[in-house]
Amino acid sequence: MSVCDTSNHLISVPEVTEIILQQTENFGVEEVPFMQSLYRVLKESIIADRDFPPFNRVSMDGIAICFEEFQNGRTQFKIEGIQPAGAPQITVKNKENCAEVMTGAMLPKGVDTVIPYELIEITNGNAVLKTETVKYFQNVHQQGKDRKKNDLILSKNTLISPAEIGVLATVGKAMVKVAKNPKVMIISTGDELVEVAKTPLVHQIRRSNVYTLVVLLENLKIKANTIHINDDKQELLQTIKKLVEQYDVLLFSGAVSKGKFDYIPDVLNQLGVKKLFHRVSQRPGKPFWFGKKETKTVFAFPGNPVSTFVSCLRYFYPWFKKSVGLEYKNTNFAILDQDYVFKPDLTYFLQVKLRNKNGKIYATPITGNGSGDLANLVEADAFLELPKGRNEYKKGEVFNYISFRQNI
Amino acid sequence: MSVCDTSNHLISVPEVTEIILQQTENFGVEEVPFMQSLYRVLKESIIADRDFPPFNRVSMDGIAICFEEFQNGRTQFKIEGIQPAGAPQITVKNKENCAEVMTGAMLPKGVDTVIPYELIEITNGNAVLKTETVKYFQNVHQQGKDRKKNDLILSKNTLISPAEIGVLATVGKAMVKVAKNPKVMIISTGDELVEVAKTPLVHQIRRSNVYTLVVLLENLKIKANTIHINDDKQELLQTIKKLVEQYDVLLFSGAVSKGKFDYIPDVLNQLGVKKLFHRVSQRPGKPFWFGKKETKTVFAFPGNPVSTFVSCLRYFYPWFKKSVGLEYKNTNFAILDQDYVFKPDLTYFLQVKLRNKNGKIYATPITGNGSGDLANLVEADAFLELPKGRNEYKKGEVFNYISFRQNI
Numbered sequence: 001m002s003v004c005d006t007s008n009h010l011i012s013v014p015e016v017t018e019i020i021l022q023q024t025e026n027f028g029v030e031e032v033p034f035m036q037s038l039y040r041v042l043k044e045s046i047i048a049d050r051d052f053p054p055f056n057r058v059s060m061d062g063i064a065i066c067f068e069e070f071q072n073g074r075t076q077f078k079i080e081g082i083q084p085a086g087a088p089q090i091t092v093k094n095k096e097n098c099a100e101v102m103t104g105a106m107l108p109k110g111v112d113t114v115i116p117y118e119l120i121e122i123t124n125g126n127a128v129l130k131t132e133t134v135k136y137f138q139n140v141h142q143q144g145k146d147r148k149k150n151d152l153i154l155s156k157n158t159l160i161s162p163a164e165i166g167v168l169a170t171v172g173k174a175m176v177k178v179a180k181n182p183k184v185m186i187i188s189t190g191d192e193l194v195e196v197a198k199t200p201l202v203h204q205i206r207r208s209n210v211y212t213l214v215v216l217l218e219n220l221k222i223k224a225n226t227i228h229i230n231d232d233k234q235e236l237l238q239t240i241k242k243l244v245e246q247y248d249v250l251l252f253s254g255a256v257s258k259g260k261f262d263y264i265p266d267v268l269n270q271l272g273v274k275k276l277f278h279r280v281s282q283r284p285g286k287p288f289w290f291g292k293k294e295t296k297t298v299f300a301f302p303g304n305p306v307s308t309f310v311s312c313l314r315y316f317y318p319w320f321k322k323s324v325g326l327e328y329k330n331t332n333f334a335i336l337d338q339d340y341v342f343k344p345d346l347t348y349f350l351q352v353k354l355r356n357k358n359g360k361i362y363a364t365p366i367t368g369n370g371s372g373d374l375a376n377l378v379e380a381d382a383f384l385e386l387p388k389g390r391n392e393y394k395k396g397e398v399f400n401y402i403s404f405r406q407n408i
Numbered sequence: 409m410s411v412c413d414t415s416n417h418l419i420s421v422p423e424v425t426e427i428i429l430q431q432t433e434n435f436g437v438e439e440v441p442f443m444q445s446l447y448r449v450l451k452e453s454i455i456a457d458r459d460f461p462p463f464n465r466v467s468m469d470g471i472a473i474c475f476e477e478f479q480n481g482r483t484q485f486k487i488e489g490i491q492p493a494g495a496p497q498i499t500v501k502n503k504e505n506c507a508e509v510m511t512g513a514m515l516p517k518g519v520d521t522v523i524p525y526e527l528i529e530i531t532n533g534n535a536v537l538k539t540e541t542v543k544y545f546q547n548v549h550q551q552g553k554d555r556k557k558n559d560l561i562l563s564k565n566t567l568i569s570p571a572e573i574g575v576l577a578t579v580g581k582a583m584v585k586v587a588k589n590p591k592v593m594i595i596s597t598g599d600e601l602v603e604v605a606k607t608p609l610v611h612q613i614r615r616s617n618v619y620t621l622v623v624l625l626e627n628l629k630i631k632a633n634t635i636h637i638n639d640d641k642q643e644l645l646q647t648i649k650k651l652v653e654q655y656d657v658l659l660f661s662g663a664v665s666k667g668k669f670d671y672i673p674d675v676l677n678q679l680g681v682k683k684l685f686h687r688v689s690q691r692p693g694k695p696f697w698f699g700k701k702e703t704k705t706v707f708a709f710p711g712n713p714v715s716t717f718v719s720c721l722r723y724f725y726p727w728f729k730k731s732v733g734l735e736y737k738n739t740n741f742a743i744l745d746q747d748y749v750f751k752p753d754l755t756y757f758l759q760v761k762l763r764n765k766n767g768k769i770y771a772t773p774i775t776g777n778g779s780g781d782l783a784n785l786v787e788a789d790a791f792l793e794l795p796k797g798r799n800e801y802k803k804g805e806v807f808n809y810i811s812f813r814q815n816i
């Protein structure tokens with residue numbers, strides 16, 4: 001290895017981020033039943049199909065009167081009819097009378113003001129007011145007050161959450177256009193790996209990274225496939241050749257370091273996948289390799305479990321979000337709650353526990369034994385991104401964090 | 409309605425919370441394949457089945473030497489063998505020699521210190537050090553450093569997130585015990601409701617609350633059923649009687665107000681479901697009814713879409729979380745970023761937009777037109793819980809919030 005060999009060159013986290021975000025892809029649009037659109041990205045504008053509310057809607061149970069009569073001093077109203085929710089609109093013919101009205105019902109014709117049952121007393125078909133405070137049009141939710149017919153109600157590129165599901169139902173969007181997700185294959189390599197249900201020999205470990213990646217992608221509603229390929233260059237070449245054709249995205253875990261059996265960069269190169277970078281000035285995840293072949297995108301993460309985990313969150317997630325039209329910038333910030341020293345000139349993804357104190361988000365380092373093994377992750381909530389170019393990070397300083405716990 | 413009628417009595421949000429949290433239930437335990445356990449609650453202790461790492465694991469690609477030799481001044485080592493990851497441990501017989509070692513491999517016998525390829529030069533089967541800084545045992549992840557065999561690695565009642573999935577795979581838990589979820593039926597009533605795919609008549613609206621509830625429960629990995637029952641007391645009695653027998657939880661939306669066709673409280677009473685409260689001093693969601701029949705739990709939310717939405721998040725979620733063994737206290741706080749006035753003596757669930765500025769969470773009121781319709785919710789992220797007993801809420805004050813957007 002000569003001094004001229006540039007393979008040791010490390011590219012910075014901000015540079016890498018920029019490259020990856022320039023390589024997003026459009027996977028098209030598909031139409032799905034609205035109840036299957038949760039956490040997918042809306043790809044059409046949703047328009048109000050009628051006014052909201054669609055009629056002057058009664059918002060309290062009680063009686064509806066003509067306000068003018070109240071103003072003229074009337075405090076007793078004969079009940080002329082009843083207006084249930086879901087029934088066609090009735091008419092109160094005599095303006096000295098009232099109708100009993102139910103929440104959700106149309107306001108009957110001939111009346112304009114609703115007085116709740118709590119404020120009246122009904123005897124022999126007559127309602128007597130127990131209040132002197134009545135306002136015109138009270139307890140009526142005016143037609144079109146929330147939205148007018150043809151108003152934009154949901155914008156394209158909205159992430160569909162439960163509130164949006166309710167809106168889709170309300171406007172009758174039984175089928176809805178959403179961003180298609182990429183076809184993703186998650187590939188493990190490494191002869192040391194055995195299946196979860198097996199008992200490993202002393203020199204073996206169980207396959208875990210692909211499963212972590214599968215569920216990290218489940219968060220994004222991507223259903224990924226997985227495969228294991230042995231550390232055999234010919235086998236890797238043949239299998240990956242097919243996978244590049246069949247899938248939009250390949251996610252590798254392992255075989256990108258400098259080891260004698262780390263064939264992945266070489267194999268991808270032979271298959272015409274263009275390397276956009278290899279080796280990032282970060283810990284964990286330094287040997288991260290990223291490349292493209294036309295519209296196909298390859299993320300090759302290092303095999304260390306925490307490297308794979310943080311790299312997926314830090315690089316694949318924003319790439320995917322931008323690809324499908326979502327906001328992808330990390331707007332999560334936390335306050336470091338103790339001094340922290342990290343010597344290497346690398347961006348450090350520090351495992352932290354988050355806590356909200358009076359509306360402020362504090363991050364406490366979970367140093368564990370410093371090994372960064374997956375077993376330590378279970379005590380942390382997030383990675384705090386400590387930028388390189390310095391060694392000391394002071395209590396009270398604010399940094400971006402990447403949370404990996406769902407907020408349910 | 410006489411002055412002695414206590415049906416107007418409103419119970420406070422804190423009182424209601426306490427009652428509901430006293431009424432949690434245990435739905436038992438089931439064993440599922442670990443890949444189906446995401447966001448379920450672990451119901452067994454997970455123990456390390458071996459040391460982590462299980463052997464002295466090489467953490468850099470390079471050569472492994474005997475540190476004593478380096479201390480004695482040796483800078484050139486003959487390569488005696490190679491130790492790939494996943495291969496049985498080799499032995500370096502001559503302590504003046506070295507072995508090439510790969511990341512993830514066992515440290516060979518006879519050597520103790522790893523020097524990465526970057527810091528050596530290999531010529532004719534000999535490795536020459538290009539560094540003078542070598543530390544004993546460097547780049548070796550010591551056996552058992554993260555966890556010892558039989559150490560507790562995941563506690564009972566942990567919410568299983570992607571990090572935990574990785575741990576389960578690592579320790580070989582192909583099947584895992586998780587909290588069983590309750591059987592939940594979501595019931596809509598109201599003759600004004602038509603199906604999503606239908607075009608409502610002028611006095612009708614589409615059924616939306618049940619769908620919002622279904623997806624809110626999907627967040628908790630509960631697969632709920634739904635049914636619509638007409639506003640007919642006999643039909644309600646007969647159907648609900650069966651549902652109380654068949655399900656652990658009934659969630660109603662609507663028919664709990666004071667309207668003539670709000671039969672639910674009456675019907676539930678007739679079926680022996682004991683009312684624990686009805687009507688809460690909150691907006692929205694005042695007519696909320698809650699009751700029990702033995703182990704069966706009934707949440708009857710008001711039919712207003714936002715009432716149903718916030719009530720599910722504010723009451724059903726904590727009840728469910730406590731039932732399955734999760735932390736259920738709301739530890740989310742945000743800083744109100746403008747003065748806000750709310751006159752009624754009710755707890756107010758104010759719709760807000762959240763933003764993180766320098767690690768501080770600010771909440772901006774989304775007042776819209778004040779109607780609280782679902783269409784406004786899509787502009788908000790959360791409900792800020794403004795306690796009753798006052799009318800003015802000042803900029804800079806801190807309140808609990810309930811977020812309804814997933815943080816993906």
